[in-house]
Amino acid sequence: MSPVASTLVDSPRKQPAASPLSLARLVSQLIGINVGDSVTASGIIAAALGALLFTVARVIFSYLSEYIKKMIIATVQFDSREESYAWILNYLSCHPLSRTALQFAVVSEVSRPLESRRSGPMPVALMTDNWTLGNELQWLPKAFFLPADGTHFFWFGYNLLQVSIASTGSSGGGYPMYTNKSISVSALLSRKVLENLIKEAQRLWVEVEKGRTSVYVADGGMQWRGVRSRPIRGLHTVVLDEGVKHKIVSDVTEFLRSEKWYAERGIPYRSLFYGSPGSGKTSFINALAGHFRLNIYVISLSNPNLSDDGLVRLLSLTPTRCVLLLEDVDVAFSSRDEQGDADAQDAAAATGGAPLPGPAGGGGGRGGRGGRTAPGMGRGQNVMGPMGLLGVGRQSLTLSGLLNALDGVAGQEGRVVCLTTNHIEQLDPALIRPGRVDVRLFFDRASRWQAKELFLNFYANAGTDDTDEGADAPESSTTPTPASTLTSVAQPTAAAAAAAPPAVARTPSGIAKVEALRAASAATLNELADAFAASIPERKFSMAELQLFLMKFKKDPRGAVDGIDDLLRGAEVNVGKPVEGKGGEAVALVPMPKTDAATKVGEAVTLVQTPNQESTVKEGEVEETGSSVLTPKADFQVEGPSTQTRAETNGRGEVTEKEDTAAGSADLTTVGKVAAIDSVTVARAADSAN
Ligand SMILES: Nc1ncnc2c1ncn2[C@@H]1O[C@H](COP(=O)(O)OP(=O)(O)OP(=O)(O)O)[C@@H](O)[C@H]1O
Structure with a gap:
């Protein structure tokens, strides 16, 4: 036997195979x-x-x-951090499943978060001592039913769908906290069914949201949350000086129509609305957004949780077409500085040494770029947000972070960016230099012309039911009527007569009589408005103050004219009795004489350069908004409006010179280019288009 063969034969003994x-x-x-x-x-x-x-x-x-x-199973997911979640939630709340499911949830906010009170007039019984439990129940928030967390089945047409609702944790570590939810809907063998479901949910949502503006704010995790949806405020309810609204509206129209043109050239639409409190900045932005059917995304720059990164994140999550509102630019850095100082002092006290440097990346929270501090120290003591009060959340928004954000994503892609401040003089020049802020609009105290228009608007529907106060009614008109003013409701007024045709109006002669009565009443109302405006000192009261005064005579325009002395006397009496208001500023809840800033007003100017090419927006997209007047293709021509200089005191008691334009002192300032504001007629045409 060969050695090899011998090895083979022997191998099982020497190296046993792995037996079981x-x-x-x-x-x-x-x-x-x-x-x-x-x-x-x-x-x-x-x-x-x-x-x-x-x-x-x-x-x-x-x-x-x-x-x-x-x-074989198609599934679609909806996340509560996405807008689409509202569609499906609204759909489910309308679906019979929500009424029949044995496991169900009851919520008071579905499509209109924060607006859960029943709409319609306040039950009169609630305004008296006469209330009953039944009345009280009417005043509770609306209840919506939804399937509870878990799995449910429902029919969509002939398709049986499965819906699973689950909580997926809470958002961020900041404030406010929200529980995130996820809804998934599944269908057998068909994605198409789910697409149809989405379409249907969208359709329902649009129906529910029709005529409303949604407002989104940032949550603690720097995600957008829909917090409110409100009836669109008609542009005509905001009274600015003549021609101003039209100018802004036509420029925004042009901007939206030529989105691509602007994007390609990197020309954004960024505007700064500044001026006295209660002069209509917020109201105008709301109305503007409503006019263009845009939702509003609000970032309060005084939010102590906001950091550079947070701002960038928020902006990256902001939809392309919207109004992006950056509020309180003047307090953004002053309050942060104060907070920073306080923290530094605390730290110093704790360590027994010198103040510690500020947080990294924040330049100590001192304005960023080159360590520069934004002006405005001394303001905003009361601005500290909830997290500040809780001692959480160290700020790291810097001026450079804001500037970069403004230069970058904030201003592009069809976003209408609006900054607001009551104190332009406290802003860092870098923030509002030409090229960074393209439009400045000064909101002054009320002119006589504005007072008259406000009066006419205010009493336009006087005499009608509260239920008539529709989408275009001024916000304040939905404020519950104080019981003391109820007596005036019954008094006959010119406007009431004009608005409430008697039953005889059915016959031709009856109609003629009513028309005549209306004309007479309108004339009377106009005379009353003239009398009211004539009694109002020019630029002394804010529009909010005038509106507050008119509220005392909600349906009695004559009473308002007769009682004007109260307003004027109130101004004298309340000198030196400021009431603490927004941002720690003295704001008059009762009329006060003018002491506030009237910063130098620039000339009226054209706002945006207009493209010389066709709009890339689909036909009718903007037309639908009702604004048909476009900016003429003028290349920044100067047409100096007649100006008039007057001396005024600013907030610091210094005397400033102020130029009034022919059209009033609300000015539109852009990059040194000037054009006249259009005539009253055009402005009215634009307004009446609403
Ligand atoms: N120009 C205006 N036309 C019509 N209503 C106005 C005008 N200005 C102010 N009001 C009314 O006064 C109230 C306060 O206005 P708004 O909040 O728009 O002022 P604001 O300038 O934004 O004030 P703040 O700077 O304090 O935020 C609102 O109810 C609004 O209806």
Whole structure:
């Protein structure tokens, strides 16, 4: 036998092959069991193999079932951080499933968060001592039913769908906190069904939201949250000096129509609205957004939780077409500085040493770029947000962060960016230099012309029911009527007569009589408005103050004219009695004489350069808004409006010179280019288009 053959023959003895028994022994040694006999060992082998096979089969089965599920079951997911969540939530709240599901949730805010009170007039009984439990119940928030968390089935047409609702944790570590939710809907074999479901949910949502503006704010995790949806405020309810509204509206129209043109050239639409409190900045932005059917995304720059990164994140999540409102630019850095100082002092006290440097990346929270501090120290003591009060949230928004954000994503892609401040003089020049802020609009105290228009608007529907106060009514008109003013409701007024045609109006002669009565009443109302305006000192009261005064005579325009002395006397009496208001500023809740800033007003100017090419927006997209007047293709021509200089005191008691334009002192300032504001006629045409 050859050596090789001998080796082959001997090998089983020298190196025994792994028999089942030896394998069992090996396994038993590994798992630490002493295997005495072969029967036990075989049992262990069988068990191990069985377990192995079972695991493999389970994995294969789970993969297969997942695969088959994916092949035959279509699923769509809605996340509560996305706008689409509101669509499906609204859909489900309208679906019979919500009324029949045995496990269901009741919520008071579905499509109109924060606006959960029943709409319509306040029950009169609630304004007296006469209320009952029934009345009280009417005043509770609206209840919506929804399927509870878990799995449910419902019919969509002839398709049986499965809906699963689950909480997915809370958002961010900041304030406010929200529980995130996810809704998934599944259908058998058809994605199309789900697409149709989405379309239907969108349709319903649009129906519910028709004529409303949604407002989004940032939550603690720097995500957008829809916090409010409100009826669109008509542009005509905001009274600015003549021609101003038209100018802004036509420029925004042009901007939106030529989105691509502006984007390609990197020309944004960024505006600064500044001026006295209660002069209509917020109201105008609301009305503007409503006019263009845009939602409003609000970032309060005084939010102590806001950091550079947070700002960038928010902006990256902001939709392309919207109004992006950056509020309180003047307090953004002053309050932060104060907070920073306080923290530094606390830290110094704690360490017994010098103040510690500010947080990294924030330049100590001092304005960023080159360590420059934005002007405005001394303001905003009361601006500290909730997290500040809780001692959480160190700010790191810097001026450079804001400037970069403004230069970058904020101003592009069809976003109408609006900054607001009551104190332009406290802003860092870098923030409002030409090229960064393209439009400045000064909101002054009321001119006589504005007072008259406000009066006419205010009493336009006097005499009608509260229920008539529709989408275009001024916000304040929905304020519950104080009981003391109820007596005036019954008094006949010119406007009331004009608005409430008697029953005889059915016959032709009756109609003629009513028309005549209306004309007479309108004339009377106009005369009253003239009398009211004539009694109002020019630029002394804010529009909010005038409106507050008119509220005392909600349906009695004559009473308002007769009682004007109260307003004027109130101004004298309340000198030096400021009431603490927004941002720690003295704001008069009762009329006060003018002491506020009238910063230098620039000339009236054209706002945006207009493209010389066709609009890329689909036909009718903007037309639908009702604004048909476009900016003429003027290339920044100067047409100096007649100006008049007058001396005024600013907030610091210094005397400033102020130029009034022919059209009033609300000015539109852009990059040193000037054009005249259009005539009253055009402005009215634009307004009446609403
Ligand atoms: N120009 C205006 N036309 C019509 N109503 C106005 C005008 N200005 C102010 N009001 C009314 O006064 C109230 C306060 O106005 P608004 O909040 O728009 O002022 P603001 O300038 O934004 O004030 P602040 O700077 O304090 O935020 C609102 O109810 C609004 O209806």
